[in-house]
Amino acid sequence: MRLFLAIVLLAALMAPGASRRAAAQSPVLPAMVYPPSGPAGTRFDFLADGFQSDERIDIWVNAPDGRALPARPDSELQRRVARDGRAAWSWTSPNDIQPGMWSLVARGQRSGAVRVGLFTILPPAAPAAPDANAFPAAGRPGTRFVFFAAGFAADDPIGFFLSAPDGEETPVAVEQPRIFNGRVDWAWTAPDNAAPGVWRFRVRGGNSRFEQTLAVTIERPTATVGVTPGRGRAGTLFQFFAEGLQGREGVVFWFNRPDGRAEKAMVERVAINDGRAEWSWIAPDDAQPGQWSMVARGVSSGIERVVLFEIR
Numbered sequence: 001m002r003l004f005l006a007i008v009l010l011a012a013l014m015a016p017g018a019s020r021r022a023a024a025q026s027p028v029l030p031a032m033v034y035p036p037s038g039p040a041g042t043r044f045d046f047l048a049d050g051f052q053s054d055e056r057i058d059i060w061v062n063a064p065d066g067r068a069l070p071a072r073p074d075s076e077l078q079r080r081v082a083r084d085g086r087a088a089w090s091w092t093s094p095n096d097i098q099p100g101m102w103s104l105v106a107r108g109q110r111s112g113a114v115r116v117g118l119f120t121i122l123p124p125a126a127p128a129a130p131d132a133n134a135f136p137a138a139g140r141p142g143t144r145f146v147f148f149a150a151g152f153a154a155d156d157p158i159g160f161f162l163s164a165p166d167g168e169e170t171p172v173a174v175e176q177p178r179i180f181n182g183r184v185d186w187a188w189t190a191p192d193n194a195a196p197g198v199w200r201f202r203v204r205g206g207n208s209r210f211e212q213t214l215a216v217t218i219e220r221p222t223a224t225v226g227v228t229p230g231r232g233r234a235g236t237l238f239q240f241f242a243e244g245l246q247g248r249e250g251v252v253f254w255f256n257r258p259d260g261r262a263e264k265a266m267v268e269r270v271a272i273n274d275g276r277a278e279w280s281w282i283a284p285d286d287a288q289p290g291q292w293s294m295v296a297r298g299v300s301s302g303i304e305r306v307v308l309f310e311i312r
Contacts, residue, residue: 028306031106031117039122043074043092044104048115051081051108058107059091064100064196064220066303071104081108087115099123099198099217100138123198123217131183134201138217141194144175149203149212150183156205158184165197165218196220227294231310234287237280240267242296242305245275250299253279258290258311265294277305287311 031048038044051057056079061071071091073079078089091104104117123137131150139145152158158179163169175187184203196218203212225242232238245251251272253265267279277296294307 028114028116031104031115033104033117033119035119037120037122038093039124040093040097040099041095042121043090044117044119045088045090046104046106046117047086047088048106048117049084049086050111050113050115051085051087052111052113053081053083053085055081055108055110057081057087057089058109059089060105061091062103062105063098064102065098066220068302093121097121100196100219123215132212132214134214134216136216138219139190140219141190141192143218144187144189145216146185146187147201147203147214148183148185149214151212152179152182152184152205152210153208154182156182156207156210159204159206160186161202161204162188163200163202165195165199169202190218194218225305225307227307227309229309231312232283233312234283234285234289236311237282238294238309239278239280240294240296240307241276241278242307243276244305245272245277245296245298245303246301247275248272249301251277251296252299253281253297254295255281256293256295258288258292283311 029048029050031046034045035042059071059073059079061069063069073089073091075090078087081087087106089106093102099121101118101120104119105114106117107114120138132148134145134147136143136145156179158177160172160174160177161169162172172188175189177184177186188201190199198215198217200213200215203214205211224244225240227238227240229236229238249272251270253267254262255265256262265281267281270277270279272278279296281294289311292309292311294309295304296307297304
């Protein structure tokens with residue numbers, strides 16, 4: 001669980017203009033977020049510690065589509081860290097914010113300490129209607145969504161139309177459509193290659209011309225990383241992989257030692273294909289025991305993937 005959380009948090013570290021060495025040297029830990037989810041316009045409160053006394057923090061947000069965007073706290077006074085190294089700030093999401101999983105990153109200007117808070121922006125509520133809903137409201141590609149909508153005429157022939165995030169609408173055949181007393185039930189399984197974003201079903205009665213529209217959010221799949229073995233002694237050959245990069249872009253590597261130092265990694269047998277990088281590294285005979293992390297950064301995209309492992 002600790003490994004999964006660390007991977008998710010570290011993958012969110014994509015600051016515009018951030019230096020590679022600063023990102024590598026800075027320990028990345030979670031920040032507390034309340035509430036954990038909300039619609040556009042929600043105020044989110046954050047709390048984190050481990051900064052230097054009285055230093056200032058920079059913050060930015062990472063969107064579900066991978067973009068890193070500048071952000072400002074609700075008050076500039078919130079950028080100042082307390083004497084005990086704790087920082088508390090709030091950020092109000094814009095009214096036109098994209099639904100999905102977001103992360104807010106705070107970094108100390110002097111210490112380089114990085115804290116990441118994860119939260120979800122919920123899709124807009126369905127238009128007011130007699131009765132309509134979708135479950136679940138959000139899911140990854142391959143998720144099966146179940147819908148219902150009421151208010152149609154009893155003998156209405158029903159048409160189903162689906163809009164992708166780019167706005168293009170097409171008529172679709174749905175799974176298990178059932179019509180009874182003006183209520184329509186159906187299901188839809190998102191394709192494995194479904195684009196992340198808000199998808200909308202428009203349901204239309206052929207005779208009554210009555211319409212219902214329901215929205216669900218396809219979330220971006222979480223980037224995957226791994227290492228074999230997860231633990232080993234000095235001199236061990238570690239084999240790594242990381243997904244979520246861009247195409248066949250060049251990748252640079254470095255590692256963070258248990259003592260906090262960041263060093264360039266001399267890796268071998270590097271293979272990059274369709275956004276997946278595979279490489280290996282032999283730990284030196286004098287490698288310091290403890291928790292290590294290997295960082296891979298896309299040269300073109302700036303996307304970083306971090307893999308944790310241990311040297312005994």
